[in-house]
Amino acid sequence: xxxxxxxxxxxxxxxxxxxxxxxxxxxxxxxxxxxxxxxxxxxxxxxxxxxxxxxxxxxxxxxxxxxxxxxxxxxxxxxxxxxxxxxxxxxxxxxxxxxxxxxxxxxxxxxxxxxxxxxxxxxxxxxxxxxxxxxxxxxxxxxxxxxxxxxxxxxxxxxxxxxxxxxxxxxxxxxxxxxxxxxxxxxxxxxxxxxxxxxxxxxxxxxxxxxxxxxxxxxxxxxxxxxxxxxxxxxxxxxxxxxxxxxxxxxxxxxxxxxxxxxxxxxxxxxxxxxxxxxxxxxxxxxxxxxxxxxxxxxxxxxxxxxxxxxxxxxxxxxxxxxxxxxxxxxxxxxxxxxxxxxxxxxxxxxxxxxxxxxxxxxxxxxxxxxxxxxxxxxxxxxxxxxxxxxxxxxxxxxxxxxxxxxxxxxxxxxxxxxxxxxxxxxxxxxxxxxxxxxxxxxxxxxxxxxxxxxxxxxxxxxxxxxxxxxxxxx
Ligand code: 5AD
Ligand code: SF4
Numbered sequence: 001x002x003x004x005x006x007x008x009x010x011x012x013x014x015x016x017x018x019x020x021x022x023x024x025x026x027x028x029x030x031x032x033x034x035x036x037x038x039x040x041x042x043x044x045x046x047x048x049x050x051x052x053x054x055x056x057x058x059x060x061x062x063x064x065x066x067x068x069x070x071x072x073x074x075x076x077x078x079x080x081x082x083x084x085x086x087x088x089x090x091x092x093x094x095x096x097x098x099x100x101x102x103x104x105x106x107x108x109x110x111x112x113x114x115x116x117x118x119x120x121x122x123x124x125x126x127x128x129x130x131x132x133x134x135x136x137x138x139x140x141x142x143x144x145x146x147x148x149x150x151x152x153x154x155x156x157x158x159x160x161x162x163x164x165x166x167x168x169x170x171x172x173x174x175x176x177x178x179x180x181x182x183x184x185x186x187x188x189x190x191x192x193x194x195x196x197x198x199x200x201x202x203x204x205x206x207x208x209x210x211x212x213x214x215x216x217x218x219x220x221x222x223x224x225x226x227x228x229x230x231x232x233x234x235x236x237x238x239x240x241x242x243x244x245x246x247x248x249x250x251x252x253x254x255x256x257x258x259x260x261x262x263x264x265x266x267x268x269x270x271x272x273x274x275x276x277x278x279x280x281x282x283x284x285x286x287x288x289x290x291x292x293x294x295x296x297x298x299x300x301x302x303x304x305x306x307x308x309x310x311x312x313x314x315x316x317x318x319x320x321x322x323x324x325x326x327x328x329x330x331x332x333x334x335x336x337x338x339x340x341x342x343x344x345x346x347x348x349x350x351x352x353x354x355x356x357x358x359x360x361x362x363x364x365x366x367x368x369x370x371x372x373x374x375x376x377x378x379x380x381x382x383x384x385x386x387x388x389x390x391x392x393x394x395x396x397x398x399x400x401x402x403x404x405x406x407x408x409x410x411x412x413x414x415x416x417x418x419x420x421x422x423x424x425x426x427x428x429x430x431x432x433x434x435x436x437x438x439x440x441x442x443x444x445x446x447x448x449x450x451x452x453x454x455x456x457x458x459x460x461x462x463x464x465x466x467x468x469x470x471x472x473x474x475x
Contacts, residue, residue: 029060034068039076045178047074048167050135057139070104075111077193079370090123104145110197116154132198133157156199163208175422175454177216182228190309190376203236206247222454223264231267232274250278257286265289272320273311280327291328292439296336300355301348321359332438334363340390341369342381349393362408364401368394409464416460416474423453444471
């Protein structure tokens with residue numbers, strides 16, 4: 001899920017510095033931490049848990065690493081490029097360390113988990129290495145590092161969900177918040193490093209999820225996105241089965257939707273094999289559950305899908321898309337696509353282009369295959385598609401997606417949507433930017449209406465670009 005810098009959701013806007021808007025008193029802390037996050041939304045969400053743990057232990061957030069006592073990089077391993085970006089960032093930190101020699105440097109997240117103590121040998125300036133399930137150990141590890149020792153904890157857990165920790169919202173727009181509902185992944189897609197870096201799948205107690213969503217609402221938020229590697233396999237069993245009932249994802253969605261009709265609900269990511277009719281009917285039933293599904297296909301060839309261990313065929317996936325459109329006719333659908341997986345032929349590639357046309361994706365995150373050490377594919381198959389072929393195929397996939405996105409947007413011209421305002425548009429403070437239920441970005445002039453971010457407004461679309469709908473407020 002994103003060097004989600006180019007992967008899902010709003011990652012492209014979310015890289016970099018962090019601050020703690022809920023904390024008003026900077027003197028409440030005697031030390032400062034700086035945190036930078038890479039990768040998927042889950043990683044950004046984890047950084048907010050880390051911020052909370054650090055706040056509890058006397059560290060306040062700063063956006064300036066020159067003044068930080070602790071500099072943390074929350075890392076991603078999904079593709080080689082993601083790891084290279086982190087290495088580059090660490091080498092930049094060498095200069096920072098010269099000006100601020102007392103600062104401790106910690107690496108968190110998936111790359112920490114993958115490389116473990118090897119990180120300390122490879123990157124001499126790193127003091128602390130912490131995997132995604134060990135953040136509660138951070139205060140102890142910092143204390144250890146303060147004595148000049150290197151500190152590592154990369155234990156994975158079968159239980160940890162950080163359920164009781166209230167995340168400190170970092171870099172948030174104050175309108176849309178992310179709530180992690182589960183951790184880890186049991187799917188074992190052949191290309192993917194996540195099961196190795198984030199461990200076994202486990203679901204978080206629904207009461208703590210509802211509480212976190214309600215807290216967000218009470219702090220003025222208008223939208224929650226429920227996060228997990230595979231949200232549709234969410235399944236929580238109460239300790240006492242006599243007094244409580246198990247909760248599946250459709251149940252959880254309904255519970256969150258019922259918190260307040262003005263609170264929009266989104267979720268990501270869905271594995272096509274696990275999204276059920278029950279989930280689709282629940283989406284159709286509640287107006288505040290957004291009509292948008294991120295449904296990664298990865299490849300359109302049944303043969304390649306089998307090698308990838310995706311457990312569905314091309315026909316099965318297409319039937320799922322048809323089912324979504326039947327139950328939720330105006331549903332937005334997006335995808336993740338990998339070009340040039342092991343043994344992929346030109347015919348397989350054409351199958352991918354065709355399934356894209358069938359699915360009419362509104363948007364996709366597109367990558368060429370990058371072999372990751374330790375994965376099923378790295379152990380079993382040869383990474384045998386030449387780089388120029390991967391790039392050419394990726395290029396064709398991107399071109400087709402651009403055409404599909406444009407078509408999908410043109411289809412919306414003339415329609416009116418309920419838009420949740422997220423803030424000023426990037427280009428002008430005379431324009432608002434928001435999203436419709438389908439997750440499309442809508443930009444429109446403020447005119448003289450007394451509106452603010454966090455408000456809903458009806459907007460009529462009169463034009464579009466490939467990525468944005470252009471509208472006007474419907475009086
Ligand atoms: N190479 C290229 N892309 C990958 N993804 C996951 N692993 C790899 C890999 N080894 C993509 C998949 C996934 C998204 C988060 O990243 O499309 O859905
Ligand atoms: Fe997220 Fe980790 Fe996967 Fe990167 S490797 S996308 S951080 S789960």
